[in-house]
Amino acid sequence: MKSKLTYLHRTLTLILIIVLSAMRAQAQAPVAQFTSNRDSGCFPLRVDFFDNSTNSPTEWQWDLGNGNQSTLQNPSATYLVPGVYQIRLIARNANGADTSVFKTIKVFGKPVIDFVSPDTLGCTPHTANFTSTATPGILANSITGYEWNFGDGGASTLPNPSYTYNINGNRSVSLKVTNDKGCFEIIGRPQYIKVGSGIDVAFDEVVTPACAPPITAFFTNNTTGNTVGTTYTWEFGNGATATNPDTVTYNYSTPGIYTVRLIGVNSIGCRDTATKTIVANAFNTVINGPDSICAGSSATFSYPSNTAILANPPSLWRNGFNATNYTGASFSFVYTTPGTYTIQLFANYGTCRDTIRKTLVVKPSPTVNWNILGDSVKCSTPLTVNFNNISTGGNIYNWAFGPTGATSTDRDPVYTYTTAGNFTVRLTVTNSFACSTTVQRTNNVRIQAPTLSIAGTPAGGCAPFVFNAATGVTTTAVDSIVRYSWDFGVTTRTDDTSNVRNPVFDYGNNPGTYTVRLTIFTRTGCSVSATRTVVIGPRVTFGIAATPRVTCPDANIQFNITNLVGGTPPYTYTWNFGDGTTRTGTT
Template sequence: PHTVTFYGTSTENAGCIGPITSKTVFVTDKPRAAIKAFTGCEDIALTLQDSSYTLDGLPITAWWWDLGNGQFSTQQNPGVTYATAGPINIQLVVWNSKGCKSDTLRTTINVFAKPEVDFSIADSCLNNSIQFNGLISTGSGNAAGWYWWLDNAGATSTNQNPTSLYGTPGVKNIKLLAINFNGCASDTLFKPIRIYDKPTVNFGFQDSVCLGSTINFTGTVVSSLDPITNWQWTFDGGNPANTQNSSFTFLTPGNHTVGLTASTTGVAACYGTSVQKNVFIIDKPRAAIKRVIACQAVNTQLLDSSYTTDGLAITAWWWDLGNGQFSTQQNPTLTYNTTGIINIQLVVWNSKGCKSDTLKTAIKVYGTPTADFNWTTPTCNSNVIGFTDISTSDTSLLSWSWSTQSSQFSNLQNPSHSFTAGINTVSLVVTSAAGCTSAPVAHSFVMKTKPGISMNFQDACKFETVNFSATESGTNIGLVSWHWNFGDGSALQQGNPVNHTYTVNNAYTVRLYAMSTEGCSSDSISRTINIYG
């Protein structure tokens, strides 16, 4: 309240003052516009709460709001939704019941951004622990709370990064909401994920193949609710291949392991259980031949000594004999008619039909030695003959075999041997260092024999004619001449029989030798003849 005093004065005489009058005047105070402290979130219906007041207890009866977003309100506590975050400049004017108007309240309120959420997953396959990674948009603050609906038999979580294991494949509808530390809640994110099936696969192949053969492997799908995008083969733990059907050549014999798995996503963790199977590779047989000594124009047998490392029988052979001939016998026999190096080949097969590598080797065909010899000329005074080997060969000679009609008598190169009288035949067979044996060569010769003789005569008187005769004794060679010495100084005389006359009585030594048809002289024999007077 205020006191107002007034009086009047004359316009003509300023000293003329009328009676003084006093009255009380009440001036109503302005109301005070005010709002409660406020924060809010974008896109959320908010209520601005008036906290205006008066000092004189008069009620506030009218309001005018500039809501800062182009909207206005005359409600005491208007509702408003701000579509954008940030500072909002608002104004408020109020009136009391006397119609008194407040000053305009100008203030700024802060509207916080609501968070935007998303998530990623580190896996998407059946029966794997799926890691969900909650994401919140930059600028919307960290999340004070997370709320997940995982579409897995009612499973929920309030962790930022929960995990869940899905036992069935298919689409899973995930819901996510987050509230930041300003209390602003995100929109609920509805996001489907697909849980992919882990396929069950199998494969087929031809087992027990030969080393070096390419094996074809055929992959098949046993079960999968999703299309297979990736195949993964392993051969002995390595050598990967990524097609449904594959092929591989193993380089060693024996058991080998082949694995196959498949995925509907290509992610390593999404591969199904690997199917493992053993593949048996049959070793190649080994072609081999025994050492061969081949001699020209002599039957030669090539001896197979091929073998297997796994006990399988060798059942087939193919020979290139090197002379334009071929054979499928195990141990073929043939004759090489020329000497020198012969290139032969051998291929063998085992009972499973596995073929060896081609054995290429060379054999040498040696010439057959030619046996021959010389011998010493038979003499009348010896029954021993010396032999000299003159055999020829393209290699050195290793052995000699000397024999008569009855038996072998020496294996020396140049032997000597005693023979009986008459015609003797000696043969020689030689063997070269290469093992080639000659054909026998035979030579005949006549062994000379010293003839045996005896003589016959009688004692006589001087001047008496004495008859002398002789015969071959102990031999049967034939004598061609007889030579007499009568011992009395007379001339030698030839013949048989012969006559001789002694003129002086005495005892005389008669001597005789003979020559055989072989030209051999007998020993000289002697005998005393008595001549009487």
């Protein structure tokens, strides 16, 4: 019984605590709090708000920032204008009200977009250039993407693309632009680009030859393609025009070479031009060629390929320099002497003749020459070379001394070579007429160390031995050899030297090994040596004994070497028995 009373007491106590806690909560003002499903986005933006207030509010007063109010516990709002909105919630219960902190909603604007193309009408293949004028939009910082659709399956992501239409038709173009907030806008232009078939303008011409004006030309329009509604304009090359669509006859009052154009524009704006050059009256021949050249240069003269000059009898050229005649459409000649020359073309036009003249001025060219004061060769570096310029007829000098980058514009330069080699020197001289002459001399400066070899001289022999250096001595020296010094290596003699190039030295009957040395000395102070080992062996002497010395045919005879003196074993011998039989051996 006591345990039941204890349990009842505990239960009543717990119920009392819960009731008192509820009464206490109802006695406190609510603490307003709320969240939303998003804090920002692109307009139009719907936002759902959720009340998280504590202390059991029973009333809610929302200011949704866009001019709208709500008393719902969890309202929604749609923002139709980009901007920054402040949201406020007032929560109430029987004990009072509390206002929450403001919550900010950012509504980003879409990009403001437009585009334009100056090429809305054209002929296949037609290239249209598009320019976007898009801006990021309210609260956006930049544009992050462009998506063009050109209406024929073509697309681009460039801000200002160019696109070529290869098929006829009217094409709608759209552009989608996205900013850095993820907001985008799309604009479209129905049938914005109109592409149609073009025309191929062409014409034929016939010019009637005449010796004097007027010269009549006949032109025939051969244009093909989409020619419906095409208008034509003829331009005859002298300011005169015509709009005849087909055949045109025109009389030129002045001989000359004219550029004739036929311009066609069809009904959709496709335009094409054909151009031809015609010769009205063959007397208006011109000579193509230079007005001036430098002496020593070649000049080529010709008449235009469309000039109606006949080949039979041939037209003749004269070069003005000598009496040589040339035939054909051109000639070339090297003018070596300064002066003024008259080039003549005696043109044959069949029933008409004409003489055309052209003046050629041949300007003087410099004469280039130089020498070197002092040495231009040396066996070692450095070598300072003094160039003495004796060129005439020029006042600007450009030297190249051989090593990379080694140049000078002095008249008489001094240049120091610091590396060995064979150097090509080049001098270009230019005069006041802008004529230049260049002379290049290979190996004009040479810096090379001398070389020496006596490997081909005798290597030795048997005593008595004579060393003959008539052959086997090879030398090179860019600056010439001034002295030879031989040492034959015999320390016991004082006459074992020589100063000639190819000496002869007698070692006598003195076997041994000797070191022969030759040293050469060059004009600019270099020397080089070479050695040769000469081995002289002692001469071998011996006798022959035969037993028996008289015998019958087919009998054996014993031959022996006797009194062998000199040399060092083993010996190599060759026997000749006098009857054509020989034997060779070593002992």
